[in-house]
Amino acid sequence: MSLTLFAHPLSSYCWKVLAALYENGTPFEMAVLSPDNPEAGAEFARLWPVGKFPLLKDSARDRIVPESTIIIDYLDQHYPGPVKLIPDDRDAARQVRLADRFFDLHVHHHMQRIVNDLLRPAGDKDPTGVAEARAKLDVAYDMIEADMSAKTGASRTWAAGDAFSLADCAAGPALFYGNFQHPIGEGRPNTLAYLKRLTERPGLARAMKEAEPFMHMVPR
Ligand SMILES: N[C@@H](CCC(=O)N[C@@H](CS)C(=O)NCC(=O)O)C(=O)O
Numbered sequence: 001m002s003l004t005l006f007a008h009p010l011s012s013y014c015w016k017v018l019a020a021l022y023e024n025g026t027p028f029e030m031a032v033l034s035p036d037n038p039e040a041g042a043e044f045a046r047l048w049p050v051g052k053f054p055l056l057k058d059s060a061r062d063r064i065v066p067e068s069t070i071i072i073d074y075l076d077q078h079y080p081g082p083v084k085l086i087p088d089d090r091d092a093a094r095q096v097r098l099a100d101r102f103f104d105l106h107v108h109h110h111m112q113r114i115v116n117d118l119l120r121p122a123g124d125k126d127p128t129g130v131a132e133a134r135a136k137l138d139v140a141y142d143m144i145e146a147d148m149s150a151k152t153g154a155s156r157t158w159a160a161g162d163a164f165s166l167a168d169c170a171a172g173p174a175l176f177y178g179n180f181q182h183p184i185g186e187g188r189p190n191t192l193a194y195l196k197r198l199t200e201r202p203g204l205a206r207a208m209k210e211a212e213p214f215m216h217m218v219p220r
């Protein structure tokens with residue numbers, strides 16, 4: 001097997017790449033980053049010292065591919081499957097990339113700020129930062145609600161239109177964990193419906209199923 005994904009089953013950015021791999025049935029093995037698996041941890045630290053996961057190793061093409069968006073781009077080019085994750089048309093691809101950036105930077109990032117604060121020791125908390133992250137999430141949720149709403153005439157099934165894409169791989173974990181830490185709320189029914197569609201996709205559904213044994217570890 002040529003593809004190895006250094007990852008953890010609970011990690012939201014790993015879900016993003018797992019969703020892409022599972023959507024296309026791409027064969028790979030997971031090198032789980034956990035204290036029980038120090039060899040994987042040592043190799044990961046050597047390959048990508050900044051320490052952010054997931055990281056893809058492709059031994060067939062002798063490539064190390066970091067960053068979830070770049071990994072999905074790489075998979076789409078070199079290991080394509082039935083689900084085209086980035087359109088060939090450059091204008092359409094730009095819209096997909098914009099939506100991917102939106103979910104990473106304006107949802108996922110702020111969700112992580114809340115989680116990181118929960119992990120900080122008492123006495124080293126940042127309530128101002130958390131309040132800011134929650135306010136920014138509300139702004140992003142409102143924008144997604146407008147995008148997904150039939151009322152604005154912008155109604156769409158997936159983040160960048162009618163086709164599932166890279167952007168939906170980004171949206172799934174961002175909105176799932178976002179909703180967990182800062183609820184989307186009944187006042188945003190189209191965003192909740194979009195999240196439901198995402199969690200029913202085979203890719204994200206499988207990543208979530210595999211994370212179930214670890215979910216109790218997610219701070220709240
Ligand atoms: N921009 C990176 C972000 C990856 C990221 O933040 N991963 C988290 C896990 S979900 C991580 O590596 N956390 C460990 C750390 O920050 O040291 C990507 O898209 O892959």
